[in-house]
Structure formats: structure tokens, C-alpha cells
Amino acid sequence: MNAALAEAVIAGGRPVAAEAVLDARGLSFAHAGAGTVFDGISLSIRRREIVALLGSSGCGKSTLLRVLAGLETPATGEVRFLGQPQAEPHPRSALVFQQPSLLPWLKLADNVGFGLDFAHQPRAGKAALAARVAAAIEAVGLAGREGAYPAQLSGGMAQRAALGRALAREPELLFADEPFSALDAITRAEMQALLVDVVHRWHSAVLLVTHDIDEAILVADRIVLMGGRPGHLVQEWSVDIPRDREDHPDAVAELRLAILAALRHASP
Amino acid sequence: MTGLLFPLAGLLAAALLWAAGAGWMESTTPVASAFAPMATAEALQALLLGSDLWAHVAFSLQRVAVGLAIALALGIPLGVLTGLSPLFSTATTPLFQFARMISPLSWMPIAVMVLGVGDAPVYFLLAFAAVWPILLNTAAGVSQLDANWLLLARSLSATRIETLLSVVLPGITAHILTGVRLAIGIIWIVLVPAEMLGVSEGLGYFILDARDRLAYSDLMAAILVIGFLGYLLDHAARSLHRRWLHA
Ligand SMILES: Nc1ncnc2c1ncn2[C@@H]1O[C@H](COP(=O)(O)OP(=O)(O)OP(=O)(O)O)[C@@H](O)[C@H]1O
Numbered sequence: 308m309n310a311a312l313a314e315a316v317i318a319g320g321r322p323v324a325a326e327a328v329l330d331a332r333g334l335s336f337a338h339a340g341a342g343t344v345f346d347g348i349s350l351s352i353r354r355r356e357i358v359a360l361l362g363s364s365g366c367g368k369s370t371l372l373r374v375l376a377g378l379e380t381p382a383t384g385e386v387r388f389l390g391q392p393q394a395e396p397h398p399r400s401a402l403v404f405q406q407p408s409l410l411p412w413l414k415l416a417d418n419v420g421f422g423l424d425f426a427h428q429p430r431a432g433k434a435a436l437a438a439r440v441a442a443a444i445e446a447v448g449l450a451g452r453e454g455a456y457p458a459q460l461s462g463g464m465a466q467r468a469a470l471g472r473a474l475a476r477e478p479e480l481l482f483a484d485e486p487f488s489a490l491d492a493i494t495r496a497e498m499q500a501l502l503v504d505v506v507h508r509w510h511s512a513v514l515l516v517t518h519d520i521d522e523a524i525l526v527a528d529r530i531v532l533m534g535g536r537p538g539h540l541v542q543e544w545s546v547d548i549p550r551d552r553e554d555h556p557d558a559v560a561e562l563r564l565a566i567l568a569a570l571r572h573a574s575p
Numbered sequence: 576m577t578g579l580l581f582p583l584a585g586l587l588a589a590a591l592l593w594a595a596g597a598g599w600m601e602s603t604t605p606v607a608s609a610f611a612p613m614a615t616a617e618a619l620q621a622l623l624l625g626s627d628l629w630a631h632v633a634f635s636l637q638r639v640a641v642g643l644a645i646a647l648a649l650g651i652p653l654g655v656l657t658g659l660s661p662l663f664s665t666a667t668t669p670l671f672q673f674a675r676m677i678s679p680l681s682w683m684p685i686a687v688m689v690l691g692v693g694d695a696p697v698y699f700l701l702a703f704a705a706v707w708p709i710l711l712n713t714a715a716g717v718s719q720l721d722a723n724w725l726l727l728a729r730s731l732s733a734t735r736i737e738t739l740l741s742v743v744l745p746g747i748t749a750h751i752l753t754g755v756r757l758a759i760g761i762i763w764i765v766l767v768p769a770e771m772l773g774v775s776e777g778l779g780y781f782i783l784d785a786r787d788r789l790a791y792s793d794l795m796a797a798i799l800v801i802g803f804l805g806y807l808l809d810h811a812a813r814s815l816h817r818r819w820l821h822a
């Protein structure tokens with residue numbers, strides 16, 4: 308019996324995909340007095356896999372992301388992180404929001420290292436944490452700006468810093484909720500390429516919520532379409548177009564048309 | 576250079592009007608000559624070179640500090656509570672808005688009756704005047720905290736104390752500093768009349784004393800000092816705010 312399978316068996320006797328970082332079964336969620344947001348959602352994310360969650364506005368993507376990240380408790384169903392039932396956000400998961408949401412009173416380096424020394428984070432020495440912060444800042448191309456305050460960064464730089472803050476946690480899984488939708492087209496393209504590059508280097512999996520079909524196709528290994536009311540997962544596609552995908556416009560266009568057709572079908 | 580030109584021109588125009596007004600009044604009220612700019616300037620110079628005025632200034636500034644400290648100690652926790660608890664906010668908002676609109680000076684007789692003559696009623700009046708802007712700005716700061724900061728803290732499994740110390744308090748500091756600036760303005764205005772009752776030091780006392788001594792040039796000089804110190808205090812509060820934001 309190999310180690311990963313042993314881990315899965317020990318984790319609770321239920322065989323999970325050996326390399327799943329996140330495994331969710333039968334999730335539903337309702338806001339108090341506002342009805343069911345989504346229902347019957349099962350989703351598994353493999354190690355190092357980039358999954359894009361597509362869906363029309365208001366279908367519950369952000370809510371699902373918060374449930375998967377352990378920030379909300381589902382009404383039914385269960386989320387397992389590395390095989391373990393997840394009761395609170397896992398230290399090896401990280402968040403990136405639509406807005407950088409940097410803390411304006413902290414320098415860039417302190418923003419990137421924010422919270423790494425909190426009581427419930429895994430113990431690590433000061434030097435080790437500083438090295439993680441430095442590596443993350445370097446990876447997002449902000450080396451030399453460690454002393455800058457958020458007010459002194461451009462929007463694109465601030466979002467790089469937010470990505471760096473997530474990387475500094477050495478995440479097994481990165482939750483990103485429309486992280487680039489507030490950026491201009493050029494910066495967005497840069498950030499998409501950067502995201503793919505750094506998560507490959509960090510061996511992280513990603514759940515990327517997005518409205519943007521092209522972004523999903525360019526970035527993701529797998530695209531999951533959410534729709535309906537209450538929301539559920541409608542369809543999914545594996546994206547096996549080789550990277551860089553800009554070099555394969557025909558395959559990209561073909562997949563885009565398929566997704567568009569499914570979107571139209573999902574929201575009549 | 577032009578940045579200073581217009582403010583200086585404004586001040587100069589005011590001084591000319593002041594001189595003209597005093598000169599015009601002098602024909603009917605000879606004592607008005609003591610209020611004139613030159614007489615005031617001489618008195619001011621003498622006061623600045625002596626030690627009397629400085630002692631009064633020190634007393635007044637110390638009262639500002641104590642009043643502000645009490646207002647902060649009460650206003651920040653109450654403001655955080657108001658911002659965090661909709662129930663507490665609903666229960667107290669009408670009360671606070673009501674109390675805020677009562678001139679603190681109207682409490683003076685009661686304050687003296689309850690707290691006795693001396694510094695205590697002055698502290699009370701100053702704190703009572705200053706607590707509202709601090710409380711309301713703190714509450715506004717809490718309700719305007721970036722929800723993502725709180726999500727971030729939760730994603731790090733932050734304890735309550737960690738969330739309070741590393742997100743909530745620094746996150747509302749800019750608002751608190753805005754409250755402090757407003758509070759200092761109010762305190763400085765309330766201070767002088769509050770010091771006219773039952774104390775024998777401070778700028779308010781100095782004004783009354785100058786009146787009783789018929790030292791009208793000293794009185795005018797004290798008014799200038801009050802204005803100038805108020806300006807400095809406001810400037811200090813404003814630059815503190817700016818420094819915090821790194822803007
Ligand atoms: N705190 C709340 N209380 C009640 N209903 C809520 C709350 N937050 C969100 N909702 C509702 O839940 C549904 C799903 O919201 P959610 O933000 O997850 O959608 P989304 O797919 O992320 O939308 P978007 O693409 O616009 O970001 C929406 O209909 C929204 O109105």
C-alpha cells in the first residue's frame with residue numbers, strides 16, 4: 308500500500324482520490340431567510356490542478372468558494388482537505404480577492420507576511436518566515452519594493468502583492484475569487500500568466516472563480532460550469548490545450564464556443 | 576512662495592481692519608487703545624518673555640490632554656461596540672445623538688455641584704464634549720472595515736485578540752484620528768469658558784483675570800495665543816492623520 312493511499316484510509320476509511328487536495332461531497336448552503344444558494348455540489352480538486360469555476364452573476368460562486376475554503380459551514384455535505392474533514396480554514400489554503408485588500412498601515416513585506424505568526428498557524432522560525440516572504444515577493448516581481456506602503460502601489464502591483472501574500476503561506480490550494488476582474492486588459496493578461504507560473508513553481512492547486520471564459524481557458528486545467536437556481540454544477544471540461552495557449556487559437560476558440568453554448572443552455 | 580503669499584495677505588488685512596476698528600472706537604471709548612494691535616503686540620512680547628503666561632498655557636494643555644485621554648478611553652470601546660453590535664447601536668444611537676447636541680457647558684453647574692470646585696468638573700466637561708466625535712468616528716470606522724480583511728484574518732484562523740489587534744484597531748485608526756482632530760477642536764473651544772469657573776490657572780482663567788486687572792492688552796494677547804495654539808493643535812492632529820495613512 309503506498310503512502311498516499313494509506314493516508315486516505317487512515318483519514319476516515321473512505322477512499323478518496325489519492326492526490327486530491329480538496330474533496331467536497333453533497334454540499335448545500337442557505338443564507339438565513341434568503342433561500343438555498345446551491346445544492347448537491349460535489350467537487351474534487353487534485354494536487355497542483357488549476358480549476359476554473361465559471362458561472363453567471365449571482366449563481367453562488369463566491370458562496371461556494373467560501374464554503375470550500377472553510378469560511379462558511381455548509382448546511383449539508385462535507386469538505387475534506389488533504390483527506391481530513393475541514394472544520395476551519397486549513398493553514399495550507401490561501402485566499403485572493405477581487406480587490407487586493409492589502410492592509411494600508413503595513414509595508415509590503417509585512418502585508419505579504421501578514422498572519423504567518425498567528426497562534427493557529429504552524430510554528431516556524433522567524434528566519435524561515437522571512438525567507439518565505441522574500442521568495443513570495445520575488446516571485447510576484449516586487450523585489451525592491453518591500454518597504455512600500457499599499458497607497459504607493461499601482462492597482463496591478465497591489466494585486467501582485469495580494470498574490471504574494473497568498474504564496475507566502477505555501478498553499479496546497481489557492482482560492483481566488485475573480486482576482487483579476489478589476490484590472491485593465493494588459494495587466495490582467497500579465498497576471499494570468501504570472502498566476503500559472505507561480506502556482507506551478509509553488510506546486511499549488513487553484514480554484515479560480517471567474518466570469519471570463521477566455522481567462523478560464525487560458526489558465527485552467529479544468530473548467531467547471533455552475534448555474535441554475537439553486538446553483539449546481541452543470542458541466543465540466545478538461546482543458547488539454549498545450550501551454551502557452553495563446554499559440555493555439557483554434558483550439559481555444561472551439562472550447563470557447565462549446566462553453567458559450569452550455570452557458571446559454573444553463574441560463575435560459 | 577505664492578503658497579504663503581495669500582494666507583499672509585489675509586492675516587495682514589485682518590490686522591489692518593483690527594487697527595482701524597480700534598482707532599475708530601478710541602474716539603468714543605478711550606480705553607479701546609489698549610485693544611489696538613501695537614499695544615497687544617507689546618503686551619504679548621512681555622507675556623512671552625515672562626513665565627506667567629507659560630504656566631497658564633501648560634495648565635490648559637494638560638487639561639486638553641486629560642480630557643482627550645478620558646474621551647478616548649470611553650469613546651473607542653463604546654464606538655467599537657456600536658460598530659460591531661447592531662443591537663447596541665440601535666439601542667444607543669438616539670441617546671447619543673441627543674446627548675451630543677447638548678452644549679457641554681450647560682452641564683457646568685451640575686458638574687461643579689457633583690464633582691466639586693477644581694479640575695474635576697473641567698475634565699468632565701472637556702471629556703463630555705470630546706467623546707462624541709471619537710465615538711461616532713470609531714463606530715463609522717468599524718462598520719467601514721474592509722470585509723476582506725476580516726475574511727483574511729479568519730482564513731488564518733486568527734483568534735479574537737489577533738483580529739482585534741492586527742485588523743480592527745489599526746483598521747479604524749484613521750477614523751479615530753479624524754475623531755481626535757474634531758475632538759481637539761471642540762475641546763479647545765470648550766476649554767476657555769470651562770476654565771472661567773472655579774479654577775485659578777489656565778488660559779480661560781487668565782482672560783478673566785486680565786479683565787479684572789483691566790489689563791486689556793494682556794486680554795487681547797491671550798486671545799491671540801489661544802488662536803495660535805488651537806491652530807497648532809489642529810495642525811498636529813492633521814499631520815498625525817496624514818502620517819498614519821502614508822498618503
Ligand atoms: N449575506 C447574504 N445574505 C443573503 N443572501 C446573500 C448573502 N450573500 C449573498 N447572497 C445571495 O446569494 C446568492 C449567491 O451570491 P454569490 O455572491 O455567491 O454569487 P456569485 O456567483 O459569486 O455572484 P457574482 O458573480 O456576482 O460575484 C446571490 O443571489 C446573493 O444575492
Ligand SMILES: [Mg+2]
Binds near residue numbers: 368369370484
Ligand atoms: Mg462573487
